[in-house]
Amino acid sequence: MDKILRIQMGAEGGPKAKVEPLPAAYAGLGGRGLTSAIVAHEVPPSCHPLGEDNKLVIAPGLLSGSAAAMSGRLSVGCKSPLTGGIKEANAGGMPAQMLGRLGFAAVVLEGKPRDDTLYRIYLGKDKVEIRPDNRLRGLGNYAVAETMKAEYGDKVSLISIGPAGEMKMAAASVACTDMEFRPTRHAGRGGVGAVMGSKGVKVIVVDDTGCGVRRPQDPEAFKEANKKFVEGLRKHAVTGQGLPAYGTNVLTNVINEAGAYPTKNFMWGRFANCNKISGETQAETENARGGEGSATHGCHRGCVIRCSGTYYDKDGAYLTKQPEYETVWAFGGNCAIDDLDAIATLDRLCDDFGLDTIETGATVAVAMEAGVAAFGDAQAAIRLVKEIGAGTPLGRILGNGAAVTGRVYGVERVPVVKGQAMPAYDPRGVQGIGVTYATSTMGADHTAGYAVATNILGVGGNVNPLQPEGQVDLSRNLQIATAAIDATGMCLFIAFAIMDQPETFQALVNLINTFHGLKLTADDVTALGKKVLSLEREFNRKAGFTQAMDRLPDFFRKEKLPPHNVVFQVKDEELDRVFNW
């Protein structure tokens, strides 16, 4: 993990790869820490996101490829075509672990191809191969996986884009294959797939054959730290019970009960039919259809939380991975759709076309508000998403996200911040997450500072979700902690356990220290989070972002959300305090 692979896609005579030692300026950084540092240092903030000056930075975590639990997140960074600011989106799946074993701290796609040739890249032990392959044009991620499997078998892993990325749509994701070699784990947000498409790269095959597990500096202490870390995850209610039992969709009933479940394009806070699409119903359905195969499992090697599952259709055939809570919400309550099979089909279509399910579902709801389809019409939602894959004019609109769709149809109620759609928590019902949506460097993003944990789940303390008090401090602390965790490349779900259990937090620090031979303290972790946020904020400032963009759309301050009949109450001056530290 001491190398960077740079591929100049615009080189004369075709793309050129160059492996270089990790520059000193980037030492000690992984995941989002590294992607944001490279983007902040190397990408001109004013550049066009689809132009030659943008870079797509793909970075595993600090412990990816090691035996550390939960260490397999892959960060993808660039200037975002959706927000116009800096972007990091991360995904599970297998590529991070394999890139780690290959020794790559980051793969950076640079420049712009001289024509519209589509390329595939193979990364193996001591081997980098870049080949034109226009046969891949227009293929869905599933077909890409089939094609690559025929050539390389299923022991490699893939980083790929579907047609949405090729069409440079701002809702396009980057797909990673999971442990079953299915392209189900997506770096979804911010249009990172469009940037990969603009670089002319369809798929990166990552093959760690012949590479062993990465070795820690102090193997015994590392093993001990990992044991404590895993124990901590297993004993916490969220990571040890809730997530393994039902996956992330365990939240549907919880958030609906809290009156913060955005329904019908953020019109209401509760969805009458939510029991039809809840995690409990989903698990029941999966178990009934899939038998043994439906047990939850990890999305990557080394996962001990195991929140993933498999969704089978009515005939018991594989349809898609178990849809995540945010996906079920985006196409479910948010579109007033209560049909789990339709939602699973939409999940599959998004994975195949390479689309962010949150942005896409939010977009369909905005289109419904515009009258393009009726709320609750599941088949219409499926037709709309198929339009995206087909690249029709309507599909082009939708594939560019909720803000563009609202703009094109003259819709006023568009739930976005910095051009990015809000996820599955109404900021009026969970005021802390509203602060995160408003102020995050990423646009509306629940993962940037998951105040839902404290506002609703009682993790890391208690802050009343319906009052403005305490939300700014909560969001600030969470955004700092999250930036640090994202910089380790660990799965963010570890946050539940490390927020509540000091010994589990210490075990995480010990994991990093014993692996890298460092002596980091808790303060260093906080400093790392602040450093990452500062880099990102500075990039955004130079790209033209101001405090005026650290705001929710007007209607969250005007329309009262039933059932609690609350508006978003955190004052602008308060929002401007989030980054005062």
Place this chain on the structure above:
Amino acid sequence: MDKILRIQMGAEGGPKAKVEPLPAAYAGLGGRGLTSAIVAHEVPPSCHPLGEDNKLVIAPGLLSGSAAAMSGRLSVGCKSPLTGGIKEANAGGMPAQMLGRLGFAAVVLEGKPRDDTLYRIYLGKDKVEIRPDNRLRGLGNYAVAETMKAEYGDKVSLISIGPAGEMKMAAASVACTDMEFRPTRHAGRGGVGAVMGSKGVKVIVVDDTGCGVRRPQDPEAFKEANKKFVEGLRKHAVTGQGLPAYGTNVLTNVINEAGAYPTKNFMWGRFANCNKISGETQAETENARGGEGSATHGCHRGCVIRCSGTYYDKDGAYLTKQPEYETVWAFGGNCAIDDLDAIATLDRLCDDFGLDTIETGATVAVAMEAGVAAFGDAQAAIRLVKEIGAGTPLGRILGNGAAVTGRVYGVERVPVVKGQAMPAYDPRGVQGIGVTYATSTMGADHTAGYAVATNILGVGGNVNPLQPEGQVDLSRNLQIATAAIDATGMCLFIAFAIMDQPETFQALVNLINTFHGLKLTADDVTALGKKVLSLEREFNRKAGFTQAMDRLPDFFRKEKLPPHNVVFQVKDEELDRVFNW
């Protein structure tokens, strides 16, 4: 002109009108001065442009309705759905003179209708009538004029929107009828028509029957000033000869010769077939087809420049008003189309649908760059504009302008600033206008500080168009002067004469002084211009605009423009000096 008419479209029980005295804070302001003051003081900068908090402010000039020459421009202001900033667009035609005679300094449409009823408003002597009239839905501006003519005759004037405004498209204009009661004079830029559409108002009928010409405070001195003013306009080469002979399209050959004629979506600076669409060819065509009727004439009562004309089709039937230079360019060189009849048809379609021809032509060129149609295909361009009128998904994309179209199709070369398309002068070939495009409060707008005058036409001095030196000072002075002229509500073309002839400038000041009983000096005029710009800048700042948005798109610094092979050279630090005064 001491009254403001406010119409609250969202009032309970239906729209309510209220006439109030012009508040002291707005005294002495007209045109853009008044629209920008009202928007800056009354519209929350962060509001949604199509929401209840935005206001559409319609204001005649300080001398509208008087006998002063050139006094008939109508300013339309709001927060722009195209740029997200403050907007003033102005038009000729008859409504300004009639509103002036009715005594209205401004008509302000406020709030948001409670349902989708479409309204018509009648303004007569001591009469304001607001009526629902859903029969008007979907009508083009020409059909609206026919419908109103049947009811009111053709001695009234109209302010209306076409289907584009009803669909709240960001390229939608507000149409004013001309002296022939045709809806040919448009407040085109920035989507003011979408805001009128969002207020649910289809047409405002302005009827000055029974109102006399407005009387000056000092009739004799006023008459004398007007005489000198008119003499000045007649003796200047641009206003006395060029514009009357060929209309604004006299510029095609001039700008093409200068190598600054944006061709094929700003790819080249000269259009090989420009002689086929030049003002000279246009005049010849019009004369051959239309005989006497083709003589140039004014767009409003009191015009002495008379740059307007009439365009007849091959059979000698009226097709459209004489297309302006920017329109001929937008659909002509910029789309590589050399067919004047097709361009005139496009002009007619835009007037009828209620679309800004600059934004629409620039958008078609971006769509051509995206491969939606071929450059040079005139019939395809007509089809595309018809899609806008029909409101198909493709039409919705295009009707929202070049930036959205570029976004939706993933195009990198999109010639916009602050979301608004550049007009008919390449900023590399006329670097002074590039400074105006970059820094204007309005987005890319040639009328905000027409440096072409000095860079190319030798009016107001000489500054080399291809060098960066002197452009910032030039643009600053022009932006200040323009804001002042726009605040008088005079036709901007008077600028040519008042820049070169001090006695004509003095005559203008005397006109205002003798009419209103004031003692303004030249310094007061400058102060007025600065005041207007400062109000606008402050609004934009609060709406989130920063210096990072006072920039041209990257490609103008990277791609050399043939034939001079220049890039835009004015440095960012220089651009940031424009508003240092």
